[in-house]
Amino acid sequence: MDLSLIASNILNPPVLFFFLGMMAVLVKSDLEIPQPIPKFFSLYLLFAIGFKGGVELVKSGIGQEVVLTLLAASLMACIVPLYTFFILKLKFDLYNAAAIAATYGSISAVTFITAGSFLGQLGISYGGYMVAALALMESPAIIVGLILLKLATADLAIVDDSKVTQRDLDWSEVLKEAFLNSSVFLLVGSLLIGVMTGERGWQALSPFSQDMFYGVLAFFLLDMGLVAARRLKDLEKTGTFLISFALLIPIVNAAIGLSIAKLIGLPQGDALLFCVLCASASYIAVPAAMRLTVPEANPSLYVSAALVITFPFNIIVGIPLYLYCINMLWS
Amino acid sequence: MDLSLIASNILNPPVLFFFLGMMAVLVKSDLEIPQPIPKFFSLYLLFAIGFKGGVELVKSGIGQEVVLTLLAASLMACIVPLYTFFILKLKFDLYNAAAIAATYGSISAVTFITAGSFLGQLGISYGGYMVAALALMESPAIIVGLILLKLATADLAIVDDSKVTQRDLDWSEVLKEAFLNSSVFLLVGSLLIGVMTGERGWQALSPFSQDMFYGVLAFFLLDMGLVAARRLKDLEKTGTFLISFALLIPIVNAAIGLSIAKLIGLPQGDALLFCVLCASASYIAVPAAMRLTVPEANPSLYVSAALVITFPFNIIVGIPLYLYCINMLWS
Amino acid sequence: MDLSLIASNILNPPVLFFFLGMMAVLVKSDLEIPQPIPKFFSLYLLFAIGFKGGVELVKSGIGQEVVLTLLAASLMACIVPLYTFFILKLKFDLYNAAAIAATYGSISAVTFITAGSFLGQLGISYGGYMVAALALMESPAIIVGLILLKLATADLAIVDDSKVTQRDLDWSEVLKEAFLNSSVFLLVGSLLIGVMTGERGWQALSPFSQDMFYGVLAFFLLDMGLVAARRLKDLEKTGTFLISFALLIPIVNAAIGLSIAKLIGLPQGDALLFCVLCASASYIAVPAAMRLTVPEANPSLYVSAALVITFPFNIIVGIPLYLYCINMLWS
Amino acid sequence: MQPAKRIEIIASSVELAKILDGLDKSGVVGRTVISNVSGQSSTGEMSDELVNNFYIIAFCSRDRVNLLVENIKPILDKFGGVCYLSDVMEVQSINCVASV
Amino acid sequence: MQPAKRIEIIASSVELAKILDGLDKSGVVGRTVISNVSGQSSTGEMSDELVNNFYIIAFCSRDRVNLLVENIKPILDKFGGVCYLSDVMEVQSINCVASV
Amino acid sequence: MQPAKRIEIIASSVELAKILDGLDKSGVVGRTVISNVSGQSSTGEMSDELVNNFYIIAFCSRDRVNLLVENIKPILDKFGGVCYLSDVMEVQSINCVASV
């Protein structure tokens, strides 16, 4: 059963195109999706998923389940960076620990979207409010990471004044970067537009936002495969600790997510997406924020872990694995 | 009734995405549609509207109504720059007056397209020949503006020889810029291809040219919102005279257009599009031509007025307002 | 009959958009499809044709006809550069002769795709394995050309040692360039994914890969028209020999292809595509390889001949002409 | 023709806003930005495919340079990126003349 | 290696054809054009998001420069844009050697 | 601030990998690549609309230049393309300092 789920996930065209992209780099083909096409496709995917979520949110309304899920999502976005920070501190300095923790506290929209399309292929539906959860979980980790860093370096500053440079974070800028970055903004904006225009807007936009979705996702994952594979060589510098972290933490987080989903009583589709949100790590929004707010941290650590290990792991093994566990526990 | 039309226009996804774009700039989000995606989308929209117009022109044939409309369109494209030039001369020098007049004599294809999609949502049809009117009205204003400038500066040259540099316009270049600029060329070309391939071409191309249309328009207006809002600060330099001009002249022109449409006896859909053509101003083709032919004029004046005031005004208020008036007068 | 086929080919929107692009350059319009849109479209077309080929290959299975066709395709890809090399040597030096021969031994995917869409319009089907033939015929000519060059310059080196620089070809690089260049890689990769995901993948991807196909092709040919026409002036330097070569060799190759197709007993659709593969010349993959492996050859010769003469000839006259002959001989 | 300076700055696109601010503060209003530039440096922190670099060229009068360096250097020190100066002759620039 | 000149021109894309003409007339055949560059200048006439700038780099022999300046300056005077010259050493360029 | 060199290389994109190799071999790790640049040269072999050019800028310490020229020149000799050197002052670059 597990194997058949993995197989039907891997035989998903988008996942296969991800492999094709990795393969292209490995055999040194000169295949390349020229920028800004992939950039635009990522905007398109956010737009499409947000809009669809909004339209469906109107249909389903906001019940108790929705409120509970959103609360749980916010909670997870705060807890994950907290506990991982202390694990990461064992091996990394404060800056890198904070940056990696923030990365894993946040989410990967593409992983979410791939899980959604996997559900679609299996004919399992999910609630539009999960898109709101996606939006909610993108940013808090950035704030939590920075607070942790602030506290930790304040401690340090007392111990040894010279080593640590005084950080005067521009909080308004941090908050702006966290909540108004283009991903969150477009996702939430499209969701609201979906809510406002409802079924009528859907009919006009869906040939573009729905029918193209799967194909664009395939092309986008082709590019992600290229990007991830080009970074494979970074893994040497990353070290086994971070590699193990990047493989195990998703499973731990998915397990926590699964427990919460069971507790709230989410249906299977929503439960999978919730697990995937918990298990995924950000490789776009958070890294961009970290470069500005924690320039001392090494981007090749936090980007590589999230992009080269956690992302492919979730895409290929994680999604069907989590669904398998859900199928077992829910039935 | 008016309010409900405005509401149903504003609840149009494309218009909402225009707002979203403006909002992104106002809250300083880093949302951006990377070039050349918006450039390509504008080509796509011209291609799609031209092709559709051509196919429908074949179906409907060319009757008296068509000929009258095209004549009226050409007339308006000549009259508007004429009368506005004299109004603008009250406050601006000859160069700027001519450039702004030409801008308002020409049209905005995106406004036309938005009006068309608004009609589509209301289930009101319009004739394919309106696309021909669109193409016809793009360029004459450039010529009229330059002739006016030539006459006016010739007058001046007699009065005070030193102030005005002798203009030796390269007319062949002006005509080329006016009639062969990429917008007009692609629009007319696609229209002709629509005429030539008719229903059979339509069946092959419409999944691309028709089904995607609404979504591409939404994305394009998102970008237009970004572009317009980034220029909001230009309004300070623009002055109240030009701001009032940019708000009132569209209404005046729409009223003239409406009278003509009533006179010719256009059906409601066509009448709205005709009004919108009269009321809109160019912020792409004419500015590009003016930069080359009247470099003395200040682009931030003519672009800002057309793009930051007239365009949003028409998109948001104008289109439903004009339709409201038409509904009143036609019934 | 011939004329009606030519007419129905020319009244194909994609072919008309090719004309429109050429026209834009001739009347000096500033129409331009900004990069990387055309680059992306070419990737899209390869992806779509490959995927479709794969899906259909699964349906039809691999019979004797398939194997024979693929063998014949490989054969033609080796024979054409061989015989044309000796013709070309009459007028060109070894380097240019080898480069042009390789260009004509390889194929133009866009010509193939245009022929496919022409068949689609006429309601004639073709086998998915023809896409495999397309992939098979892209690269061998590169190798054959280089071997010929190696042999020929070795001869020369004996005669006159000083004139020819010792060529130490990096064969691994040549083979990589030949078989892993992005076109071949994406085409074969998409074909394999089509084979693996079959009907289910088709249902998910076809709104993107199938419904958009025709429109993207039209836009892409618009750009090809622009590109080809901008190079028209190169024809002066090309000389009448190469111009005649570029017009006659496609017909000769198509005739050979036709005979083989008749011999194997291909159905009409497949026969047309086979002829078109034989008749077409590469203006992307092979030129890129030639720049690196035979830098002594003049790109404006081999690119112009393939792009400015052979490509339009096939698109406009060749495709319907070959089909006319096939219709005559098959019935 | 008169002497002027060319300032070239390359850094990650996430820093663009800060650098433009620095230019504004130094009164360097004339400038050109090339986006989506890719790069590599020896810091081991190779450039991101997901976050691109930008390349700014600004020509300005020689006496503005010191102020600019003061304003830009701390940003690059903190966030990374490079900045180089060189000498040019100004053929045409209304702006730069105005600012001399 | 031999001395040469680098010419840099930045202006609005609507002027590109004119500038290229100017280069042709001056015999500067070797050149590279970067399109879709964005910019800002002090003229108050800020650059257009709808009409982008271009950036041309041309390396040429030093004796061609005067003719070029003569041909290009009037265009920039009229339509705007900037042009700067600087000194470079030519490592490799068949074209430029040929034109010396 | 200390003196450094700017190396500029323009060639067809099909040669990019070779040139980057040459830079690597010469220890020039800091560099920026602008892709999709179009161009023209006097060789009669005009640039391709289908195969674009690239433009590389690399700033490096002056003593690296000779090695680089040795490694790059043969590639350009064979496949075409241009390379120019000029003097710059380094305001900021951790990389380049490190390599001095």
Ligand SMILES: Nc1ncnc2c1ncn2[C@@H]1O[C@H](COP(=O)(O)O)[C@@H](O)[C@H]1O
């Ligand atoms: N020596 C150099 N020459 C040219 N570009 C450089 C150089 N060093 C760094 N860069 C560019 O600046 C970016 C940021 O550098 P860094 O902050 O050192 O990671 C790199 O990705 C390159 O694009």
Ligand SMILES: Nc1ncnc2c1ncn2[C@@H]1O[C@H](COP(=O)(O)O)[C@@H](O)[C@H]1O
């Ligand atoms: N001092 C400068 N340094 C670099 N680029 C400039 C400078 N001045 C102007 N530019 C560029 O040239 C374009 C046209 O300038 P202008 O004609 O003055 O509006 C601007 O949009 C900038 O991209």
Ligand SMILES: Nc1ncnc2c1ncn2[C@@H]1O[C@H](COP(=O)(O)O)[C@@H](O)[C@H]1O
């Ligand atoms: N003198 C030059 N100045 C600037 N760019 C040049 C020059 N010569 C050649 N190039 C660029 O280098 C590319 C390749 O030149 P080539 O190898 O001579 O065909 C051209 O397409 C131009 O983009």
Ligand code: NA
């Ligand atoms: Na997470």
Ligand code: NA
């Ligand atoms: Na108007």
Ligand code: NA
């Ligand atoms: Na062939």
